[in-house]
Amino acid sequence: MELKYDQTSPQSIETFGKRLIDGTLRTVIGVKKIPNPELERRISAHGRGSFGELVETFYYDIHPGNDSVPDFTEAGVELKTTPIKQIRSARYSAKERLVLGLINYREEAKRSFQTSSFFTKNERLMIISYLHDKGVVVGDLIVKIAKLVEYEKLPLEDRKIIHGDWEKIIEKIRAGKAHELSEGDTLYLGACTKSSDSSVMRTQVGDIPAKPRAYSFKSGYMTELVRRELEGEASEDERALKPSEAGQPMSFEDLIIKKFQPLIGKTVEEIHAFVGKGLNDMTKDYHAALARRMMGVKGARVMEFDAAEISMKTIQLRKDGMPKEHMSFPAFKYKEIVQQVWDGDEGPGGARAAFQEQVEKRFFFVIYQCGGDCKRGDQRRLKKVMFWSMPFDDRREAEKTWRKTVRQIKAGRADDLPGVKENRVAHVRPHARDSSDTDETPDKQHLVKKCFWLNQAYLKEVVK
DNA sequence: GCATGATCATGC
DNA sequence: GCATGATCATGC
Numbered sequence: 001m002e003l004k005y006d007q008t009s010p011q012s013i014e015t016f017g018k019r020l021i022d023g024t025l026r027t028v029i030g031v032k033k034i035p036n037p038e039l040e041r042r043i044s045a046h047g048r049g050s051f052g053e054l055v056e057t058f059y060y061d062i063h064p065g066n067d068s069v070p071d072f073t074e075a076g077v078e079l080k081t082t083p084i085k086q087i088r089s090a091r092y093s094a095k096e097r098l099v100l101g102l103i104n105y106r107e108e109a110k111r112s113f114q115t116s117s118f119f120t121k122n123e124r125l126m127i128i129s130y131l132h133d134k135g136v137v138v139g140d141l142i143v144k145i146a147k148l149v150e151y152e153k154l155p156l157e158d159r160k161i162i163h164g165d166w167e168k169i170i171e172k173i174r175a176g177k178a179h180e181l182s183e184g185d186t187l188y189l190g191a192c193t194k195s196s197d198s199s200v201m202r203t204q205v206g207d208i209p210a211k212p213r214a215y216s217f218k219s220g221y222m223t224e225l226v227r228r229e230l231e232g233e234a235s236e237d238e239r240a241l242k243p244s245e246a247g248q249p250m251s252f253e254d255l256i257i258k259k260f261q262p263l264i265g266k267t268v269e270e271i272h273a274f275v276g277k278g279l280n281d282m283t284k285d286y287h288a289a290l291a292r293r294m295m296g297v298k299g300a301r302v303m304e305f306d307a308a309e310i311s312m313k314t315i316q317l318r319k320d321g322m323p324k325e326h327m328s329f330p331a332f333k334y335k336e337i338v339q340q341v342w343d344g345d346e347g348p349g350g351a352r353a354a355f356q357e358q359v360e361k362r363f364f365f366v367i368y369q370c371g372g373d374c375k376r377g378d379q380r381r382l383k384k385v386m387f388w389s390m391p392f393d394d395r396r397e398a399e400k401t402w403r404k405t406v407r408q409i410k411a412g413r414a415d416d417l418p419g420v421k422e423n424r425v426a427h428v429r430p431h432a433r434d435s436s437d438t439d440e441t442p443d444k445q446h447l448v449k450k451c452f453w454l455n456q457a458y459l460k461e462v463v464k
Numbered sequence: 465g466c467a468t469g470a471t472c473a474t475g476c
Numbered sequence: 477g478c479a480t481g482a483t484c485a486t487g488c
Contacts, residue, residue, distance in 0.1 A: 088476090284473050284482045300475065313481080322465090330480060373465090420467060430469055433478085437471095448469085451480095456466095 007062070008074040010148055013126050017146035020059070020128065025051075026139035029058055043139030051138040052081040055128060067101070070121055077124045077148070083132035084144060084226050092144070092230050094222030095132045100215040102194055103169075105178045105204035113166055118189070118215045125149040129226065145229050157239065157246040158188065161304070164251050165189035169215075176206030181213055184362045184389035187252060187308035188221040193343065211343075220309040237303035240295040252304065253387045256364075259295050260385045268368065268380045287314040291366040291385075305364065310387075312364045315463060316374045317383065322460050324374040326420070326453040329358050331431040334441040338410050342399050355452050359398045359426075363388045367463055388462065390425075397425040401452065414441040417450065425458050 005016035020028050026043055039058055042050060056062050056071070056079060064071040070078040083095040100122045113119055129145035151159065165186035172181055183190040191213040201209035217225075245255055263271050268290065272281065275293035279286060291314060292302060305312055316324040332354065340353040369383040390398070401423045408417055417428035431451035432438070438446040 091476095282473095285475090288481080311481095320465095325483065328481065328483095427467095429467090430471090431480085432470080434471055435469080437478095 005060075007060075007072055010072075010075045010077050010124055010126075010150070013060070013072055013075055013077050014146065014148035016060070017126055017128060017148075020143040020146050022142065022144070024140050024142055025054055025059065044137045046134075046137060051130065051141060052079075054138055055079065055081055068117065068121070070124070072126070075124070077126050078122050079126045079128070081128045081130070082222070084129045085132055090231065092223075092226050094129075094219045094226050096222075097190065097192060097216040097219045098127075098222050099192065099194075100217065102212060102214045103173070103178075103191065105173050105202065105210065108170065109174045109205050111170075113163060116166065116170070118166060119151070122215070123151050127225075145226065147229055149225065155243075155246075157241055157243060157304075160246050161187045161252050161308070162189045174205060176204060176208065178202075178204035178210035178213070179208050180392060181210070182360050182389060182392070183218070184360045187304070187310070187362070188218060190216045190218050192216040199346075218307070218309055221307045224303065224307040237301045237306060238297045238299055239303045240297055241304065242296075256295060257385055257387075260366075260382065263294055263382050264384060266382055268382070271382060287316070287366065287368060288312060308362065310362045310364050311358075312366065315365055315367045315459065316380065317367060317369050317460075317463070318374050319370065319372050321464065323456040323463070324370070326427075326429070326456045327459060328431055329355065329452045329454075331439075331449040331451040334409050334414055334439055334447070338406055338442055340406075342402060353402060355398065355402050356395075358452075359390045359395050361389075363390075365463060384463075386463070394425050394458075397423055398452075401426040401428065405452075409441060412441075412443045412445075414443075414445060414447055420453075420455055424455070426452050426454055429453050 006012035029039070042054055042058070056064065060072075060079065062071055062079070064073075064079075066073075070076050072079065078100075080098060082098050085093050085095050087093055101117055103117065108117055111117070125148070127145060127147050127149055128143060130141040130143045133141060151162075154162070166189055168186050169181065169189070169191050172178060172185070181191045183192055185191070194212040194214045200212060202212045204210045240259070241252065241255055248255065250258070263274065266274075268281075268287075271290055271294065272279065276290055279289050279293070283289070289300075291312065292298075292300075295302060302312070304310075313327060315327075318324055337353070339350040341350055342353045342356050365386050365388055367383045367385065368380040371379040374380075401418045404418045404422075405428055408414060418426075420427040420429075428450050430448045432449040435448055437449055439449045440446055
């Protein structure tokens with residue numbers, strides 16, 4: 001392959017990359033024209049690492065060695081290859097987060113945003129996205145996106161959030177609390193754990209060892225970037241923050257909270273009169289729909305919440321302050337959950353426990369106060385809204401419920417899972433269409449589908 | 465009023 | 477048609 005681009009020019013790197021769109025490495029590199037046994041061998045490999053190496057070596061002909069500078073050093077461009085999924089026709093999502101480089105806690109603590117390893121390494125990203133397909137060798141994966149993503153050219157609304165995220169991460173690092181970092185701390189830019197082996201630790205500011213972590217764009221934000229590129233304006237979800245608001249010297253979360261302020265203390269009927277036109281107050285989604293309207297969003301999705309993977313939950317408090325309901329999560333599959341691992345498990349293990357990912361996410365609670373027991377017809381007032389991440393100690397409690405659940409299912413006792421009295425934070429209960437909506441256990445019992453729930457008494461303390 | 469089991473309404 | 481978030485029902 002001839003070199004047909006200028007390694008010192010970001011635009012040239014992008015233009016050259018775009019030749020891959022809707023093609024594959026095999027067709028674009030053209031193996032048949034120039035026989036190359038090494039290339040043939042590597043094109044027939046599997047796995048994402050192989051794809052990335054192939055693009056580096058045989059497409060761009062670069063051989064990056066130094067992790068602290070961008071791959072195209074002179075152009076200041078970092079090359080990233082990443083899988084996407086097609087959910088249904090014309091609907092795409094990122095398959096995973098985009099990892100942006102390991103954090104050296106002690107070094108990073110001394111830096112500013114502009115001199116941080118996040119910024120200096122990832123200020124310009126050349127992103128090549130291919131359609132994920134397990135059964136296909138890397139040479140035959142179809143490329144859908146080749147795009148130069150420059151930080152300074154992202155919308156101000158995005159940059160505001162990313163910069164705020166970086167500040168939150170660096171604050172913990174500087175305080176010697178890198179071991180307390182969690183992906184739920186931040187919105188688009190995360191500090192994700194990097195090692196599959198839980199015993200690996202790194203030094204940080206102070207003496208406490210911390211898990212190695214890397215900067216990453218969360219998968220929700222990657223999905224947003226993918227959709228902007230492939231689906232254009234037509235599919236754009238509504239933003240809660242208008243461009244003019246993004247310019248204000250206030251964090252994203254504070255700006256959201258501010259939108260609710262004028263309506264705190266108002267009854268649901270009064271709020272409906274302000275923003276609820278056209279909403280059906282009989283639906284289970286009503287309190288959530290009202291909350292979205294208060295944020296200025298008419299539809300069912302809030303773009304920033306999707307991109308930041310924030311779970312919005314509505315809570316109704318009875319007169320005594322106890323939430324009317326426990327809080328449910330998606331149902332688990334008995335056969336899947338026994339294959340999953342929680343951070344800290346020894347050995348290679350399987351997929352990260354879905355429940356762990358859920359309790360590490362950021363939540364947005366919209367809390368209504370009932371006049372009595374929250375039965376039908378009871379008066380409800382908007383009490384407050386709050387962003388929340390589950391504290392570390394409570395996640396350890398939730399982990400105990402998860403571990404007992406897995407242990408019971410493995411032991412053939414899937415009919416006896418942790419109840420609400422056994423744990424301060426979480427329990428297990430049915431979550432199905434009805435009692436005939438079952439799922440098969442590893443020992444071939446067919447039991448009603450279940451999920452993890454946060455205890456209402458725990459939530460009472462959280463929202464107090 | 466709590467623990468537990470069961471089910472609903474909607475969007476995708 | 478099912479996953480998801482939310483809610484209802486019953487027995488003690």
